[in-house]
Amino acid sequence: MKLLEIEGLVTELASDGQWLRAVNQVSLAVNRGETFCLVGESGSGKSVTALSVMGLLPEERHRHPAGRIRLHDDVPGRPAGEVVDLLGADATTMEKVRGGRIGMIFQEPMTSLNPVLTIGEQLDEVLQLHQPDLTDEGREARILSALEEVRMPDPAKRIREFPHRLSGGQRQRVMIAMALICEPALLIADEPTTALDVTVQAEILELMRELQTRRGMGMLFITHDFGVVAQIADTVGVMRRGELVECGPVAEVLRQPRHDYTRSLIAALPERLPREARPMARRATTSPLIELRDLEVYFPVRQGFMRRVVDHFKAVDGVSLSVAAGEVLALVGESGCGKTTLGRALLRLIEPTAGSIRLEGQDITTLPPRAMRPLRRRMQVVFQDPGSSLNPRLPIVTTLIEPMRVHGIGRDDDERRARAAELLAKVEMPTDSLWRYPHEFSGGQRQRLAIARALVLEPRFILCDEITSALDVSVQAGILRLLRRLVDEEGLGMLFITHNMGVVEYLADRMAVMHAGRVVESGPTAKVLRAPQEDYTRSLLAAVPRLDGALAIA
Numbered sequence: 001m002k003l004l005e006i007e008g009l010v011t012e013l014a015s016d017g018q019w020l021r022a023v024n025q026v027s028l029a030v031n032r033g034e035t036f037c038l039v040g041e042s043g044s045g046k047s048v049t050a051l052s053v054m055g056l057l058p059e060e061r062h063r064h065p066a067g068r069i070r071l072h073d074d075v076p077g078r079p080a081g082e083v084v085d086l087l088g089a090d091a092t093t094m095e096k097v098r099g100g101r102i103g104m105i106f107q108e109p110m111t112s113l114n115p116v117l118t119i120g121e122q123l124d125e126v127l128q129l130h131q132p133d134l135t136d137e138g139r140e141a142r143i144l145s146a147l148e149e150v151r152m153p154d155p156a157k158r159i160r161e162f163p164h165r166l167s168g169g170q171r172q173r174v175m176i177a178m179a180l181i182c183e184p185a186l187l188i189a190d191e192p193t194t195a196l197d198v199t200v201q202a203e204i205l206e207l208m209r210e211l212q213t214r215r216g217m218g219m220l221f222i223t224h225d226f227g228v229v230a231q232i233a234d235t236v237g238v239m240r241r242g243e244l245v246e247c248g249p250v251a252e253v254l255r256q257p258r259h260d261y262t263r264s265l266i267a268a269l270p271e272r273l274p275r276e277a278r279p280m281a282r283r284a285t286t287s288p289l290i291e292l293r294d295l296e297v298y299f300p301v302r303q304g305f306m307r308r309v310v311d312h313f314k315a316v317d318g319v320s321l322s323v324a325a326g327e328v329l330a331l332v333g334e335s336g337c338g339k340t341t342l343g344r345a346l347l348r349l350i351e352p353t354a355g356s357i358r359l360e361g362q363d364i365t366t367l368p369p370r371a372m373r374p375l376r377r378r379m380q381v382v383f384q385d386p387g388s389s390l391n392p393r394l395p396i397v398t399t400l401i402e403p404m405r406v407h408g409i410g411r412d413d414d415e416r417r418a419r420a421a422e423l424l425a426k427v428e429m430p431t432d433s434l435w436r437y438p439h440e441f442s443g444g445q446r447q448r449l450a451i452a453r454a455l456v457l458e459p460r461f462i463l464c465d466e467i468t469s470a471l472d473v474s475v476q477a478g479i480l481r482l483l484r485r486l487v488d489e490e491g492l493g494m495l496f497i498t499h500n501m502g503v504v505e506y507l508a509d510r511m512a513v514m515h516a517g518r519v520v521e522s523g524p525t526a527k528v529l530r531a532p533q534e535d536y537t538r539s540l541l542a543a544v545p546r547l548d549g550a551l552a553i554a
Contacts, residue, residue, distance in 0.1 A: 002072050003218040004030040004053065004186055009067035011045075011052050019063065022048040024242040026067075030186065030218040035209075037221045037229045037250070039265070040239035041472040042443070046222045049239075050188050053086060053220075054104055055094045073101050073185040100130040103179030107191040109171035113163040119147075119174050120159035123181055130182045146177040150207060168335065169200035173207070180211060187212070190222045194470075197334040197499055202543035205232055224472055226269060227502075227545030230254055238262045254547060268477040269547060270502030288322035289493035290346065290379070290461050295319045295355035297338075297345050315341040317517035318355070323461065323493040328484070330496045330508035330525065332540070338517040339497045343463050346495070347379055348372055360460065377407050380454035384466040386446035390438040396420075396449055397434040400456050407457055423452045427482060444475035448482065455486070461493045468503060480507055501544045505529060513537045 011023035023045045030036045038046045051057050053069055069086040076096045078084060084093065098104075106112040114122055123143045127134055134142065147155035150173040163171055172192060179187060189208065193201040209232060212219055223229060229236055233250040238259065246259040257263045266272065297316040300309040316338045323329045331339050344350045346357060348364060356365045364375060383389040390399060400420035401413060410416040421431045427448040438446055447467055454462055464483070468476040484507055487494055496507060504511055504525060511529075512522035513536065521534045532538045 001032050002029050003032045003034075004220065005068075005070040005072065006049070006053070007068045007070070009049065009052060009069065010065050011048050011057070011067075012063050012065060013048070013057070014061040022242055023052065026239075026242075026244045028237050028244060028247060030220050032185070032218050033212070033216045034234045035212065035219045035221055035232050037223060037233035037236045038239060039223055039226065039229055039236060041224065041265075041474060043241075044239040045242040046239050047190055048242075050104070050190055050220065050222060053188065054098055054102060055086060055089070056098075071097065071101065071186075075101055096130070099126055099179075099184070100182050101184050102186045102188060103182070103184040105172075105175045105179050105187070105189045105192045107194055109168070109175045110163060112175060113171060115163055118160055118162055119166075122174075123147075123159075123178055126178055126181055142181065146181045147174075149180070149211065150174075150177045151203075152177070168196055169204065172196065172200075172204055176204070176208065176211070180215075183215065184217065186218045186220065188220045188222075191224070192221075193228065194223070194225070198501070198545075199334060199540065199543040201228075201545070205545070208232070225545065226254065226266060226473070226547045230547045231545045238265070265473055266547070268474040270473075270476070270480060270500065270506040271546070273477055273480065273506045275506065289325045289360060290495070291322040291358040292342075292346060293320050293356045293358075295342070295345060295357065296353040297341050297350065298353040314517045316345060316352075319514075319517075319519050320355075321512055321519060321522065323495055325460065325493050326487060326491045327510065328487055328494045328496055328508045330498060330504040330511040331514060332497075332499060332501070332504060332511060333514035334499065334540075337514040339514055340465055342514070343381070343465055343495065343497055347381055347463060374407075377457040378459050379461045379463070380457060380459040381463045381465065382447075382450050382454050382467050384469060386450040386467075387438065387443070389450060390446060390453075392438050395435055395437055399449070399453055400434070403453070403456055409457065420452075420456065423455055424449075426455070426486075427452045428478075442475075444471055444479065447471065447479055451479075451482065451486075459492070461495075463495045463497070465497045466499070469498070469500065476503070483507060501529070501541060513540065 006026060006028050009023055009026045010021065012019040013022050026049055028036065038049065040046050064087050067087065071084045071086055074080050075084050075093060078093065086097065120143055123146060124139055127139045127142060143159060144155055147158060152158050152170065152173050166174065193204050196204060205228065221232065229250060235248065236250045236253045237244050237247040238261065240261045246253060246257065246262050253262065254266065257266060295316055296318055298312040298314055301311040301313055302308060303310045319342060321329065333339050345352045352365060356363055359375060359379060364372065397417060397420060400423065401416040404410050404416045404419065410419060420434060424431055424433055429445065429448050441449065468479055471479065480503060486492055498504060508525045510523065511525045512519045515536045521528060521532065521537045528537065529541065532541060
């Protein structure tokens with residue numbers, strides 16, 4: 001039975017005095033009790049389609065030259081059994097539809113929740129708007145019931161908490177509770193699990209499936225993760241450049257895709273990338289490139305008026321690992337396990353509490369800043385978000401040659417510019433990129449430029465911290481191939497921090513699993529993935545949504 005029907009939707013957005021077509025002739029239907037997954041790369045029109053349904057696009061900066069969006073559900077204030085055309089609906093009708101009959105979960109809950117209102121106040125606001133007849137006691141009971149329904153730990157206490165005091169998974173549960181508190185007929189979820197760890201993601205997906213089954217809701221689920229699609233979808237639609245290029249039952253589309261674009265997206269998944277024959281890691285006979293021994297990073301816990309230290313938080317607790325030249329070691333684990341803190345301590349960006357750090361056999365654990373400066377050339381870092389790590393006020397040429405000036409590389413700026421141009425070619429970027437600014441590039445291009453900046457000082461070791469987590473699968477595939485080629489050809493050592501097991505499987509020679517500040521398991525990647533020895537590793541791997549595994553079960 002149809003719930004949402006989109007016919008020939010065209011959405012155009014205003015930009016610099018021109019109308020750009022973001023959605024072009026899209027037609028799809030979501031039935032009651034069905035999950036329709038909309039997939040595609042950034043800019044394909046997925047979110048614009050969802051915002052068109054909700055009527056949330058910027059006023060006077062969008063238009064719909066053609067198309068219809070019909071909601072086959074009763075809307076308060078409208079005749080029973082009436083099919084509502086959402087594109088032509090007035091403001092009063094849309095106020096009742098949003099939150100009342102169609103709920104929406106956004107990608108980033110921290111920017112969607114009001115930081116100055118408690119969780120209870122924000123849920124209460126929804127009820128006051130859509131169910132004004134409820135008493136104060138009735139609303140309070142409904143809020144508590146909604147938080148219990150999404151399995152929020154200690155819901156009575158969380159009602160009085162502010163969003164910043166909750167974890168990412170808990171904030172997403174609040175967003176689900178807010179979207180479902182008025183029992184809508186349709187739920188739109190826009191990348192609701194992208195920023196979550198695999199175990200938290202698995203819990204959220206299971207919760208959403210359970211609530212959907214219990215309530216018989218329709219769900220329009222937007223994602224770029226084909227593992228998630230295979231796990232939860234009944235029907236899948238693939239979008240490219242504003243058009244729906246393929247649509248059908250999930251098993252049919254994923255097993256036998258008809259469109260070249262769908263085939264290319266599936267082929268770009270890390271677990272599907274071809275693995276070329278690789279040279280053996282060049283392990284030094286005397287000492288590895290980087291070696292950590294019993295490294296500890298403790299942060300003091302202070303209490304009382306005098307702020308006395310009463311305890312220590314053990315972010316990194318006795319970790320030992322090493323990275324050889326020509327080798328990628330993947331460090332995996334959930335948020336808060338200590339991965340990034342370990343990486344920062346390894347680079348001496350924060351001071352370790354105990355243990356030792358050796359770079360090419362030299363102990364750098366307690367070296368003063370002046371002695372560390374020349375060693376910075378040999379160990380570089382690529383951060384997760386290149387948009388915030390590249391200076392927006394500097395052209396790329398300045399970003400690349402400034403570190404060379406500081407470390408005395410090159411006779412003059414002409415030689416440095418020539419070297420910068422060579423590096424751009426190495427990371428597969430055009431030479432004219434030198435004269436452009438970071439905002440002129442896509443996310444994948446900025447990440448390539450960040451890699452070029454790390455390589456400009458000819459390092460022996462590079463730390464990569466979740467550098468592909470926000471990228472589309474095809475862009476991610478290009479970055480992974482580039483990194484693997486640099487390691488194999490340049491003989492670099494690399495510590496790659498991630499929670500994406502597909503990336504680990506393709507890129508890493510060895511992997512180490514962190515939990516609560518400790519490395520609980522390590523070894524060759526293939527061995528750990530196929531035969532994990534620790535319960536935590538097994539639970540982590542079991543939570544990973546896999547396209548092949550989900551289709552095999554189906």
